[in-house]
Amino acid sequence: MPCLPIPLPLQPGPWLPEIDAAWLRQHRSHGVTHLLQRWRAIARSARLQLTLLHETAGYPVYFLTSRRVSARPLYFSAGVHGDETGAVMGLLEWAERSTAWLRQADVILVPLFNPAGLALNTRGDANGADLNRCFDHPDHPHIQGWLRAMAPYQPRTAVCLHEDYDAQGLYAYELNRHPRHQLAHHCLELSDPILPRETRRNIEGRRARQGIIRVRRIPLFENLPEALVLYQNSTPRALTFETPSECCLTVRTRAQARLVQAICDEDATRPYDR
Ligand SMILES: [Zn+2]
Numbered sequence: 001m002p003c004l005p006i007p008l009p010l011q012p013g014p015w016l017p018e019i020d021a022a023w024l025r026q027h028r029s030h031g032v033t034h035l036l037q038r039w040r041a042i043a044r045s046a047r048l049q050l051t052l053l054h055e056t057a058g059y060p061v062y063f064l065t066s067r068r069v070s071a072r073p074l075y076f077s078a079g080v081h082g083d084e085t086g087a088v089m090g091l092l093e094w095a096e097r098s099t100a101w102l103r104q105a106d107v108i109l110v111p112l113f114n115p116a117g118l119a120l121n122t123r124g125d126a127n128g129a130d131l132n133r134c135f136d137h138p139d140h141p142h143i144q145g146w147l148r149a150m151a152p153y154q155p156r157t158a159v160c161l162h163e164d165y166d167a168q169g170l171y172a173y174e175l176n177r178h179p180r181h182q183l184a185h186h187c188l189e190l191s192d193p194i195l196p197r198e199t200r201r202n203i204e205g206r207r208a209r210q211g212i213i214r215v216r217r218i219p220l221f222e223n224l225p226e227a228l229v230l231y232q233n234s235t236p237r238a239l240t241f242e243t244p245s246e247c248c249l250t251v252r253t254r255a256q257a258r259l260v261q262a263i264c265d266e267d268a269t270r271p272y273d274r
Pocket residue numbers: 080081084132162163
């Protein structure tokens with residue numbers, strides 16, 4: 001695989017914390033206990049309600065809702081695959097800088113969907129199951145917990161944060177019932193200065209243009225991923241962002257955080273969506 005271009009200089013700024021000893025101590029991307037502590041601190045500071053969605057290998061799976069959560073909130077998830085730390089760190093570091101916004105927000109966060117996989121640095125869960133092929137399996141205990149927690153909600157926009165070992169740049173899947181209000185292009189444009197987008201025209205067997213795969217029809221197959229089930233059941237738009245796993249973790253984290261912020265900023269301009 002060719003070396004991934006890393007934009008330079010990596011100067012500290014709003015999307016990149018200063019890399020010093022304190023930051024390095026914080027940057028423990030597979031330390032589940034440490035990451036959960038940081039999420040509990042965010043929940044306290046942002047007054048998020050923390051619900052136990054499931055328990056796996058001794059780790060809790062948290063479902064966080066803002067105080068002002070409505071029936072049609074924003075939705076973000078990360079860490080469905082345990083070996084995709086850029087997504088987990090991106091959402092975490094974004095949330096730590098956004099507690100004031102979160103206090104007023106209408107949002108659901110499932111920030112560490114597969115803690116057992118993260119601890120093991122593996123795609124699957126504690127039993128080796130790929131959870132992102134289980135979202136249409138309501139009898140799977142982990143998915144059962146998620147479906148129960150999600151039952152009152154129909155997110156106005158759902159975002160699933162992922163990473164891809166084969167990717168050579170940032171890319172997105174967009175499922176959108178409103179073609180005039182597409183979001184992926186805008187989000188990737190804002191992330192371009194941090195992490196260039198994927199240039200391949202065929203990604204995972206699908207046609208891609210400028211790093212965007214638009215899924216127009218829900219495929220008739222089983223073992224569906226989270227985004228497809230959300231789109232099928234409730235949300236009018238579901239985006240999946242994928243950063244390249246082989247790229248520097250700092251850059252991936254920064255790009256993921258930028259994407260989350262781009263979605264929140266864009267959402268603020270769409271009052272008709274509520
Ligand atoms: Zn993934």
